[in-house]
Amino acid sequence: MTYVEKPTVSNVVKLDDPNVKNVSKLEVMLNTGTDIYQGACKKRGSTLKDEYRKVAGIAYMDPKDMAKLGVANWDSVTVKTDWGEVVVYAAHSRDAPHESMIFIPKGPWANVIVSPETYCCNDPTYKGIDATVEKSDDEVLLMADLMRSVYKKYVNKDKNVSELPSLGEMPVYRKK
Template identity: 90%
Template sequence: MTYVDKPTVSNVVKLEDPNVAKVNKLEVMLNTGTDIYQGACKKRGSTLKDEYRKVAGIAYMDPKDMAKLGVANWESVLVKSDWGEVVVYAAHSRDAPHEGMIFIPKGPWANVIVSPETYCCNDPTYKGIDATVEKTDKEVLLMADLMRAVYKKYVKTEKDVGELSSLGEMPVYKKK
């Protein structure tokens, strides 16, 4: 196992913390940016693989916030904003404490929930986005599957989106 298989996140979340009130939905501020683990995957050309999903399809959270939701490291959470929703893994942030804030590495999963508006600077707003987080049983999609589900890539008809099996970790090429 390499360091990019699962980034080092300490397992300090106390799901049964009596000092934390349980909630079903948590209101948070979403911040995005680049991450060293994500960069390592991109350099190795593995953005279609499971290892990239584990470093970019993740929400780093404060352990108290994770306890409020009753989620542990590597469990799925649904993050919603005004621009969309996406399922990502939850993980204890290496930069905690920062209750009420989550960090999702800039990339395909974050792009689903950030504003597409660039305000004439060629970059969307990646910081300070109001969002909610809730626990879910849904699976975190591989990048190719996320592209198909959200942007209708690699499908012939709209009906195909929900009926096709996973595209997996293989490159997807479109025949002309």
């Protein structure tokens, strides 16, 4: 295990716990911020790799909230806000209990769903954002694929992004 691989927290609540009411959509407060593992990947230049997706494309959730949705560690969930939606991995938070709150490390996945408005302070709102979380069958995209999908990077305007093959972990360069 490298220093950037996170040990997951063991399942605290069984998914079949009779005391947990199952829901298809969970209303939560989204907080984003720096994470030591995400920062380590970024500093060493691993942002195009799968390891970055696993440390930055993730939503840390309270185990009871995960049980309500019927998701386990490394299942995909869709997080939606007024500014967008993104598919990330779900993982039990080490800081539980904090029901109805999720944490997504700063990075491309969080940027898709936070407000770009800075309200004259030169900093977007990264905390206290109303969001919903739903279980998803979609794949968590690698960073290059996310950029291509959301911001239409690395693609001609006339192409359907969802039909293109993955950019994978290779650097993407544009020919001049």
